[in-house]
Amino acid sequence: MAFLTEGYVPIVRSHCHTVKEMKTREEALKYGLSFEGAYQDAPFHDDNWQLVRYKGNKKAFLWTYEKDGFINLNVKVDPEKAFFWRDRYKSVMPGYHQNKDNWNTVILDGSIPDRDIKLMIAESYDLVSYSPSRKIYETVKKIPYGKVATYGQIAEVAGNKKMSRAVGNALHNNPDPDNIPCFRVVNSKGELSGEFAFGGAGIQAKLLEEEGIEVKDGKVDLKRFQWDSGYSIERISKYEKIMDKAKEALGKSDAASSKKLKAWMSELEGYYLSYEWKKDFAADEAGLIPKDLKRGVLSEDGIYDLLEEYREMSQ
Numbered sequence: 001m002a003f004l005t006e007g008y009v010p011i012v013r014s015h016c017h018t019v020k021e022m023k024t025r026e027e028a029l030k031y032g033l034s035f036e037g038a039y040q041d042a043p044f045h046d047d048n049w050q051l052v053r054y055k056g057n058k059k060a061f062l063w064t065y066e067k068d069g070f071i072n073l074n075v076k077v078d079p080e081k082a083f084f085w086r087d088r089y090k091s092v093m094p095g096y097h098q099n100k101d102n103w104n105t106v107i108l109d110g111s112i113p114d115r116d117i118k119l120m121i122a123e124s125y126d127l128v129s130y131s132p133s134r135k136i137y138e139t140v141k142k143i144p145y146g147k148v149a150t151y152g153q154i155a156e157v158a159g160n161k162k163m164s165r166a167v168g169n170a171l172h173n174n175p176d177p178d179n180i181p182c183f184r185v186v187n188s189k190g191e192l193s194g195e196f197a198f199g200g201a202g203i204q205a206k207l208l209e210e211e212g213i214e215v216k217d218g219k220v221d222l223k224r225f226q227w228d229s230g231y232s233i234e235r236i237s238k239y240e241k242i243m244d245k246a247k248e249a250l251g252k253s254d255a256a257s258s259k260k261l262k263a264w265m266s267e268l269e270g271y272y273l274s275y276e277w278k279k280d281f282a283a284d285e286a287g288l289i290p291k292d293l294k295r296g297v298l299s300e301d302g303i304y305d306l307l308e309e310y311r312e313m314s315q
Contacts, residue, residue, distance in 0.1 A: 021110045022117045025050065025064045025071045028108070031118055032062040035125045054129040061128035062121055067096070073106040073117070074098055075124035084248055085120060092120075123294060135159055135233075136170040143184045146211045147227040148220050150188050159233040183207040184227075190220040231283035232276070239271050239297045246306060250313070265310050272303050 022028060032038055032052035041051045041060070052062040063074035077085065079101045085092045086104065091111050095103025106112065106120060135158040142157075143149050149157075151164040158167075171182040183204045186192055192204045192215065205215040213225050242264050249261040271277050277297075283289055284298045296302035 021108075021112060022114045023071070023108050023110055025066070028062065028064055028071065028073055028117070028121070032121055032125070035122075035129075037129065038125070054125065056129055056131065056134065059128045061124040063098075071108040072096065073108065073121070074103055075106060075120045076102060076127045077104045077120070077123065078127065081123075081244070084244065085116075087248075089116075119294065119296070126294065132158070132160070132163060132166050133170040133173075136163075136167050137174075137176075137180050140171070140180050140182055140185060142229075143181060143227050146213060146225070148184050148186050148190070148208070148213060148222070148225050149227045149229065150186060150190075150222070152188055153227070153229060154185060157229050157231065157233055159237060161234060186220055186222075190222045190226075192218050192220070229283075230279035231289065232280065233289070233293065235276060236280055236289070236293065236295055236297065239268060239303075240294050242267055243297050243303065243306065246310075250306075250309065261310070265307065268297070268303055269307055271297070272307065 022031075029040060029050060029052060033040060035054075037055045038052050038061075039055055041053050042049060043051065048065050050064045051060040052064075053060045061076055065072055065074075074095050074097075082094075082101060082104060085106075086094070089112050091107040091109050093105050093107075094100035096105045104120065106117060108117070136154060139154050139158040140149075151167045152161060154167045155161050155163045167185070171180075171185055174180050174182045192208075205218070208215055208220065213220055246261055246264040246268060249258075249264070252258075280289075281298050284295060289295060289298075
């Protein structure tokens with residue numbers, strides 16, 4: 001057995017499992033409520049309409065209701081992916097009573113695998129709850145005791161390496177200093193923030209020194225004390241998009257799709273065999289990756305199975 005690269009020795013795993021299909025409202029609500037900040041609501045005084053909202057902005061990301069004998073779910077979708085799901089499953093259609101570009105309706109008739117229904121709900125949650133500040137605060141919480149991170153590093157791990165300035169703004173307005181250790185963030189040279197921050201002159205240095213971090217002339221030695229975050233949200237998201245394109249192209253037989261598919265699969269294989277994938281995977285195993293981030297490229301039923309399917313199709 002081999003992938004595209006000769007000499008590759010794959011991980012041997014068992015695939016002796018059955019595909020489960022989500023069919024009940026209770027299952028859908030339970031999964032929706034598993035996300036951070038999610039709560040249930042029935043705003044129309046009609047028990048048939050049960051919603052799950054994100055408390056950060058009170059917007060709904062999951063609508064559940066019975067129609068024509070089946071439980072239906074309305075989930076928000078990236079307009080670029082709306083037709084991907086509609087083409088993949090007959091039971092996914094434009095959003096009922098909602099914007100057809102931004103919402104899909106999913107009919108729980110047993111034809112859609114449980115994992116894809118959960119993926120659509122997770123994508124909806126991500127679109128509704130997304131906030132750069134929230135991502136930044138979640139990332140800062142992960143900086144270990146006795147380590148520092150730079151603004152650029154926080155931006156990259158949070159998903160956008162270009163938002164270093166936004167990191168500074170978010171930390172300046174830290175809503176929970178006791179649990180969001182923004183004093184562990186320094187600039188690219190290891191320099192501490194201005195004396196106005198953290199409640200007075202020398203406070204940041206004092207907090208860092210209490211954790212065993214040496215501060216000399218207002219700077220921290222990054223070679224000694226910088227957090228090795230390893231993983232990259234931006235990198236994971238990049239390969240997720242490539243994986244989505246590859247899945248869509250697998251079902252097509254035209255020459256243009258085949259050429260693109262080969263290029264995408266080559267990129268995915270290169271990532272899978274790289275040290276970067278190992279770091280991203282280890283971070284996910286350690287619970288460092290945000291739960292609402294789509295990460296099929298790091299899952300057992302994700303990148304490995306897709307590469308196997310392509311290998312078998314190419315023989």
